[in-house]
Amino acid sequence: xxxxxxxxxxxxxxxxxxxxxxxxxxxxxxxxxxxxxxxxxxxxxxxxxxxxxxxxxxxxxxxxxxxxxxxxxxxxxxxxxxxxxxxxxxxxxxxxxxxxxxxxxxxxxxxxxxxxxxxxxxxxxxxxxxxxxxxxxxxxxxxxxxxxxxxxxxxxxxxxxxxxxxxxxxxxxxxxxxxxxxxxxxxxxxxxxxxxxxxxxxxxxxxxxxxxxxxxxxxxxxxxxxxxxxxxxxxxxxxxxxxxxxxxxxxxxxxxxxxxxxxxxxxxxxxxxxxxxxxxxxxxxxxxxxxxxxxxxxxxxxxxxxxxxxxxxxxxxxxx
Amino acid sequence: xxxxxxxxxxxxxxxxxxxxxxxxxxxxxxxxxxxxxxxxxxxxxxxxxxxxxxxxxxxxxxxxxxxxxxxxxxxxxxxxxxxxxxxxxxxxxxxxxxxxxxxxxxxxxxxxxxxxxxxxxxxxxxxxxxxxxxxxxxxxxxxxxxxxxxxxxxxxxxxxxxxxxxxxxxxxxxxxxxxxxxxxxxxxxxxxxxxxxxxxxxxxxxxxxxxxxxxxxxxxxxxxxxxxxxxxxxxxxxxxxxx
Numbered sequence: 001x002x003x004x005x006x007x008x009x010x011x012x013x014x015x016x017x018x019x020x021x022x023x024x025x026x027x028x029x030x031x032x033x034x035x036x037x038x039x040x041x042x043x044x045x046x047x048x049x050x051x052x053x054x055x056x057x058x059x060x061x062x063x064x065x066x067x068x069x070x071x072x073x074x075x076x077x078x079x080x081x082x083x084x085x086x087x088x089x090x091x092x093x094x095x096x097x098x099x100x101x102x103x104x105x106x107x108x109x110x111x112x113x114x115x116x117x118x119x120x121x122x123x124x125x126x127x128x129x130x131x132x133x134x135x136x137x138x139x140x141x142x143x144x145x146x147x148x149x150x151x152x153x154x155x156x157x158x159x160x161x162x163x164x165x166x167x168x169x170x171x172x173x174x175x176x177x178x179x180x181x182x183x184x185x186x187x188x189x190x191x192x193x194x195x196x197x198x199x200x201x202x203x204x205x206x207x208x209x210x211x212x213x214x215x216x217x218x219x220x221x222x223x224x225x226x227x228x229x230x231x232x233x234x235x236x237x238x239x240x241x242x243x244x245x246x247x248x249x250x251x252x253x254x255x256x257x258x259x260x261x262x263x264x265x266x267x268x269x270x271x272x273x274x275x276x277x278x279x280x281x282x283x284x285x286x287x288x289x290x291x292x293x294x295x296x297x298x299x300x301x302x303x304x305x306x307x308x309x310x311x312x313x314x315x316x317x318x319x320x
Numbered sequence: 321x322x323x324x325x326x327x328x329x330x331x332x333x334x335x336x337x338x339x340x341x342x343x344x345x346x347x348x349x350x351x352x353x354x355x356x357x358x359x360x361x362x363x364x365x366x367x368x369x370x371x372x373x374x375x376x377x378x379x380x381x382x383x384x385x386x387x388x389x390x391x392x393x394x395x396x397x398x399x400x401x402x403x404x405x406x407x408x409x410x411x412x413x414x415x416x417x418x419x420x421x422x423x424x425x426x427x428x429x430x431x432x433x434x435x436x437x438x439x440x441x442x443x444x445x446x447x448x449x450x451x452x453x454x455x456x457x458x459x460x461x462x463x464x465x466x467x468x469x470x471x472x473x474x475x476x477x478x479x480x481x482x483x484x485x486x487x488x489x490x491x492x493x494x495x496x497x498x499x500x501x502x503x504x505x506x507x508x509x510x511x512x513x514x515x516x517x518x519x520x521x522x523x524x525x526x527x528x529x530x531x532x533x534x535x536x537x538x539x540x541x542x543x544x545x546x547x548x549x550x551x552x553x554x555x556x557x558x559x560x561x562x563x
Contacts (some may be wrong), residue, residue, distance in 0.1 A: 045406060046405075047402065047405065047406075066405070066406060066407075066408065067408050067410065068408065069407075069408035071406075072406075073406045075399060075402055075403070075406070077399055078398060078399025078400075078402060078403060079398045079399065080398070081333065081395055081398055081400045082333065082336075083332065083333030083334070083336040083337055084329065084332060084333050084336075088329065088332060089329075092325055092326070092329045093407055095322070095325050096322055096325065096326075096407045096408055096409055097407070097408060099322050099408070100408045140403065140407075141406075143407075144408070
């Protein structure tokens with residue numbers, strides 16, 4: 001995807017987003033709700049046309065890749081249709097792919113086995129539990145042994161056990177050399193399953209790297225002090241990724257609480273000091289509220305009034 | 321052939337719908353038997369039986385193709401249309417597949433009513449005419465099958481049901497499938513003659529009576545077919561954009 005943009009009315013869902021996937025990688029598209037993940041994915045699949053920029057999938061248009069059976073996709077929403085048994089439904093997708101297949105395809109039994117739905121073949125597709133239905137939808141995505149698998153929040157609304165089952169199936173398919181792109185808003189999931197994590201916010205890539213690289217940028221702790229105590233720019237403090245003031249409290253999101261506290265002590269700004277573990281939400285806020293391009297005036301309205309910007313070095317680092 | 325697989329899957333779904341059989345078979349059959357015994361067709365009773373047989377077979381066929389439209393509309397919120405777009409299937413295959421389903425679904429009511437006409441009411445036609453009547457009843461429903469598909473893609477299930485019902489009941493009545501338009505006030509009959517439903521029935525009425533279908537009739541039906549095709553293509557494009 002190169003400089004891809006998409007707006008719905010006044011809402012800019014995807015804003016000049018560029019993303020290049022290497023073959024065989026498992027990539028997580030991580031971001032809060034409304035970050036533009038689904039819109040980006042729908043353009044990658046040719047379901048929506050971008051307003052600006054270009055999308056190329058496996059050397060051609062998304063439509064062509066889908067028609068050639070080289071892409072498997074599991075949209076975020078969607079239930080299975082009624083009046084049809086699981087094996088009939090998956091068998092249909094399998095035949096659709098077999099008609100255009102260029103290489104060897106797994107048999108229907110192998111496919112059902114891979115998706116862990118062998119025992120569901122005779123069940124009506126619209127009478128399955130959430131986890132079962134999701135595995136059937138995964139089987140539909142995997143029916144043609146695709147080169148690229150795109151999963152839009154595959155585990156949303158699943159219980160832990162179903163989540164594990166689905167991931168076992170996804171790992172099995174990644175193990176066969178497919179490129180897997182999945183979106184999620186669970187940091188742990190991206191951490192555990194992806195080779196690379198792309199953090200998206202307000203339609204743009206705000207961070208991109210391995211799990212380790214991302215984690216270094218995500219604060220582990222929040223140090224809060226009385227706002228009037230600190231007389232220097234909080235962004236200069238060691239470990240601090242971002243900060244915010246809430247009334248009289250100044251909150252510093254830091255990757256290294258010890259160093260931050262020591263620096264505060266040196267500066268004599270430890271009045272009412274408090275150290276808390278950062279929640280995932282805070283971690284997200286750090287990454288996603290960091291404006292990647294400070295010189296871009298159109299972004300100004302995205303910055304909340306009460307939010308103090310992180311230092312320029314760090315903001316620039318977010319652009320890669 | 322992928323189209324065949326797709327049609328088979330959709331037919332399987334349609335046939336497993338319990339309301340489907342009721343809608344497409346029970347009402348035209350019942351009405352046919354009642355109508356022929358009330359002698360609403362006018363003229364000799366054997367003419368009336370043929371007239372009503374064709375009318376009610378057509379009525380049943382319209383019901384079947386409109387039900388098919390409703391089932392398309394019901395699939396939309398499930399994400400089925402998007403799911404199909406993500407398979408290596410062309411959009412034209414999907415639309416044509418759904419129209420073929422409608423055509424297949426129209427066969428049982430046509431055959432059932434014709435069978436009832438031959439066996440119960442003693443309608444006797446030469447074998448050639450039987451085949452011609454049934455074939456025209458079947459082929460002639462295609463414009464309305466396309467329209468039903470368009471309703472399905474454009475409308476919500478509830479609205480598709482209402483639109484389908486308007487055609488099923490309203491146009492069947494206006495088009496003269498229930499009783500001949502010559503029994504209607506002349507201005508109503510004039511309107512009836514430009515409806516696709518009247519011209520659809522006319523094909524088989526003519527052939528059953530030993531005449532060739534009129535050029536005007538075929539022309540009117542063809543014009544509707546063209547309009548309905550444009551409508552359905554637009555409807556599908558709109559549906560595909562909002563998936």
